[in-house]
Amino acid sequence: SYGADGRISSRIFADYSIFKGKAALSATPVLPTFSKTDSGYTKVDRRGAIMLTFRPAIGERKYDSEKKQLFALSVTEIGSFISLGPGDSCEFYHDPSVMSRDAGQVRKSLSIKPHTDGYFVSLNVTNNILKTNERFTVPVTTAEFAVMRAAFSFALPHIMGWAQSTNPQADSFGKD
Amino acid sequence: SYGADGRISSRIFADYSIFKGKAALSATPVLPTFSKTDSGYTKVDRRGAIMLTFRPAIGERKYDSEKKQLFALSVTEIGSFISLGPGDSCEFYHDPSVMSRDAGQVRKSLSIKPHTDGYFVSLNVTNNILKTNERFTVPVTTAEFAVMRAAFSFALPHIMGWAQSTNPQADSFGKD
């Protein structure tokens, strides 16, 4: 599997990060991968996501990347996120080991709950093997949430592969 | 007639699919085709659509592609779809044989009706020649509907040909 341009390319990396007292939250789009079918056309192999990264604070505007925890928002979870009205809340559950021997051992839940100015975005990670339970909570202001909503809405068609499939030029790149 | 880049290209294919108990619903954008006029400029030949595909369930997460039914949402029907408010409903009627000898023999109707969390999207196909009547209903959650609304809104200018006509680069491709 390869990128829409037909090769594994050196990528441009851009995130949106919010640094708060107890933790930092970063969001970055992950593009889908594509593969060629026997009939000669290119199709989405693995859909993209919005990758959320939480890092705990370890001092004045310093955050511990060693202790980071990830949560990949799927296309439909992004749909939930961008359609949240004021006062709405939502919660998503992921099992990173689903379909494997360790299914159910690690549980991640992401919750978005309203507060006075914006939302609390919290990640809870329970690991039954390591007997650990980590929790990150980042208060996101209305303005920061508006940036995330706009950026996630923009990224959505790219994550789904629709931006690539509707772009007449992307295709010719697949032939290189 | 050819694509905006001046040739019939191998395409990238990406859909958005919802798998539910009784049926699966997939949506994918269909781009317009273009043709050259005598005066030398390129114009839309056939407008694009959002192609909806319904397939009946035939087991645990298995769907029968042999029995699929299609419904191509036109530009104005997409306008109706993306402007649906909470609690709104709409219905579209297509005759795949319109303007032919078999006009009126096959009738397709697509209805979108609100439920507690989202909409029921139903396709009804009545075939007077084969004496058949098929009905598919897929419950679409609010989050899934938000994905469709965002993806259809993104695709709309590409389906209308406006993304191609406003893209300064697309044009030079028409000269190859």
Place this chain on the structure above:
Amino acid sequence: SYGADGRISSRIFADYSIFKGKAALSATPVLPTFSKTDSGYTKVDRRGAIMLTFRPAIGERKYDSEKKQLFALSVTEIGSFISLGPGDSCEFYHDPSVMSRDAGQVRKSLSIKPHTDGYFVSLNVTNNILKTNERFTVPVTTAEFAVMRAAFSFALPHIMGWAQSTNPQADSFGKD
């Protein structure tokens, strides 16, 4: 002055047309033109518009292009258009001969007024020289208006030149 790609190119043409009983209404984006400054950078020379074309009906789905009337929506008028709420109305006045000897002789007014399902879009052209007064009214449904709103919103940054100025590639094309 030239296009964003540095040449006067053969263009792709795509409109959105609504055919009604008494008149047809077509909308199409008009891109800005660019010119090179002495300091070597490229700037917008003439801003773009959404060109509205009205043609009177002269039979069953036949419209008279000889008697067409044009109205070019400016960037700010497009802002008015796309922010119209349900039940809102607006009106724009143009003088095609402004700043010339014939200023005030021809007056065009475009009005958008709500009706049960959508809006009435009317163009009134008063020509004091020819002693004529023409009026076109096209009922636009909510779904058709949603298409126009989405298409005009998409086209707006292209019409303003922002799509060209934020596209890192458009620029290199100017060097051919």
Place this chain on the structure above:
Amino acid sequence: SYGADGRISSRIFADYSIFKGKAALSATPVLPTFSKTDSGYTKVDRRGAIMLTFRPAIGERKYDSEKKQLFALSVTEIGSFISLGPGDSCEFYHDPSVMSRDAGQVRKSLSIKPHTDGYFVSLNVTNNILKTNERFTVPVTTAEFAVMRAAFSFALPHIMGWAQSTNPQADSFGKD
């Protein structure tokens, strides 16, 4: 540091300007710059902004560029701007000398306050060194604000670097 296409390019310049009785307000997107990391990928070096320029009126539709004042809206301030509801207001404070010897000597504040048709956008610049205090107020109509909201929303992913990172083609340009 360089542009997303791997070089410092001659740029296309496009703004949106509002000319009013006492002052003119112009807005233009400023793209981020990128740099190559040791690991070989490209990342955002300095995030972009929407640059607002205020110029005082010095006659009939004449404005004094010598006396212009700038205010660069950050990504999160743009989020605030585009999510302003009718009747909402907001205010941002910048110190152009923050982290330097002159910190606190110059203070800029931008306020957006509702009026009957739209908003008053005001910039206040207090310079303790020069003992000056300048104030610009530009009434922005609802239609003009709708243009700004749409244009700022369009520009946001470009300013954040997400448009560049999700564009499969932008990357290969970095290799020239």
